[in-house]
Amino acid sequence: MIRTTLPGRGRRIAAATAPALAAALALTACGGPDKDTTGRQTVAVKESNHSPYQGTALSRPFAKPDLVLTDTDGKPFSLRQQTAGKPMLLFFGYTSCPDVCPTTMGDVAVAMKRLPAAERDKVEVVFVSTDPQRDTPKRLRSWLDAFDKHFIGLTGDLAKVKQAAKPLGILVEDPVVNKDGTVTSSHGAQVLAFLPSDDKAHVLYLSQSSVDVFAHDLPLLAKGVRP
Numbered sequence: 050m051i052r053t054t055l056p057g058r059g060r061r062i063a064a065a066t067a068p069a070l071a072a073a074l075a076l077t078a079c080g081g082p083d084k085d086t087t088g089r090q091t092v093a094v095k096e097s098n099h100s101p102y103q104g105t106a107l108s109r110p111f112a113k114p115d116l117v118l119t120d121t122d123g124k125p126f127s128l129r130q131q132t133a134g135k136p137m138l139l140f141f142g143y144t145s146c147p148d149v150c151p152t153t154m155g156d157v158a159v160a161m162k163r164l165p166a167a168e169r170d171k172v173e174v175v176f177v178s179t180d181p182q183r184d185t186p187k188r189l190r191s192w193l194d195a196f197d198k199h200f201i202g203l204t205g206d207l208a209k210v211k212q213a214a215k216p217l218g219i220l221v222e223d224p225v226v227n228k229d230g231t232v233t234s235s236h237g238a239q240v241l242a243f244l245p246s247d248d249k250a251h252v253l254y255l256s257q258s259s260v261d262v263f264a265h266d267l268p269l270l271a272k273g274v275r276p
Contacts, residue, residue, distance in 0.1 A: 101269055102252050103262045104242060106276035110249035111241065113137075114213035118177070118205035121190035126203055128175065128213075129248070136270045137173040137243040139250070141214055141221060143180035143234045144192040149256050151196075153240060158196035160263035168271035171245075177213075178204040179236045180224045217241060217250065242266070245273045252276060 100106040113129050120126040128139075138157060142150035154176065161169055176193060178184035181204045184192075189202035211221045219237035226232055238256035243249060252266065 100252075100276035101274060102242075102266045102276050104252040104254045104258065104266050107251055107253055110244075110247070110251045111217050113243055113248045113250070114217065116177075116203075116209060116213040118203040118209065119186055121186045121193070121202045123186050126201070128177075128203070132173050132175065132243070133248055134245050135173050136171055136245050136273065137175060138270075139175050139177070139217075139241045139243065140239075141177045141179050141210070141219055141236050142238070143178055143224070143232075143236075144184050144188055145180060145232050146234070149238045153238065153256060153258075154193070154196045154200070156258070156260045157240070157263055158200070159260045160267055161197060163264045164267055164271065168268055171271045172267060173201060174199070175201045175203065177210055178202070179207070179210060179221050179234045180232060181205055181207050181210065182224070183232060242270050244270070244275065246275070 113132070116128040117125055118128070140150075140153060140157075142153070144150070157174055161172065161174065164172070174197065176189075178189060184202075184204045186202070186204060189204055193200040193202045207221075207223065214221045214237070219239060219241075220235070221237070222235040224232050224234040240254040240258070241250040242252040242254070244251050252270070254262065
C-alpha cells in the first residue's frame with residue numbers, strides 16, 4: 050500500500066480497516082482540509098482500476114449505518130430502513146460551517162439538477178449534522194432548502210452520530226465554541242455513495258470533488274452501476 054494523492058479517476062481505496070482509513074483521510078474543521086504540499090488531500094490507495102466512476106471506488110464497501118435520528122419534520126428517521134434499496138449520497142457536516150459544507154452540498158445540488166427528473170427522483174441525498182445542539186430540525190431544513198428542498202437532513206444525539214460515522218472512516222469531533230462565539234465542528238469531509246443493490250458505500254468523494262465529478266457519477270449511481 051502506498052500513500053498518494055488522488056488526481057484522477059478510477060482509484061480504489063484499500064479499506065482494510067475503518068481505523069486505518071480514518072487515519073488516512075483528512076479531517077476538516079470547515080476552515081480548510083488538511084493538505085499535502087501540493088494542496089491536495091491524501092489517502093492510502095492501491096493502483097487504479099477500471100471503475101466507471103470518477104469518485105474513488107472502495108475495495109471493501111462500507112455497510113450503511115444503523116442510525117436513527119430526527120428528520121427536519123421532527124420525526125424519527127431510520128437511515129438504514131428508510132433509504133433501503135435506494136441510491137444515496139451521505140455527508141456529515143453542520144449548518145454553521147463557513148466553507149466546506151455549503152460548498153460540498155452546493156456542488157451536489159448543481160450536479161443533481163443536471164440529472165433527468167426520473168433519475169434525480171431515485172437518488173437520496175442525506176446530510177447528518179455534527180452540531181446537533183445548534184442544528185435544530187427547523188434550522189437544518191431552512192439551510193438545506195437553499196440547496197435542494199428534497200435533501201434529507203438528520204439531527205440528534207451526537208454520540209450516535211460519532212458512532213455511526215466511525216465505521217465509515219469519518220472522524221467527528223465535539224463542536225468547539227470559539228472566543229468570538231462561532232462554533233467549529235471538526236469532521237471528515239468526504240461524501241459516500243451507497244448503491245441500491247446492497248445498501249453499501251462503494252464510492253467515496255473527497256471535499257475537493259468538483260461538480261463535474263458528481264455530475265458524471267450520479268447517473269451511474271441512479272442506475273445502480275457497480276464500480
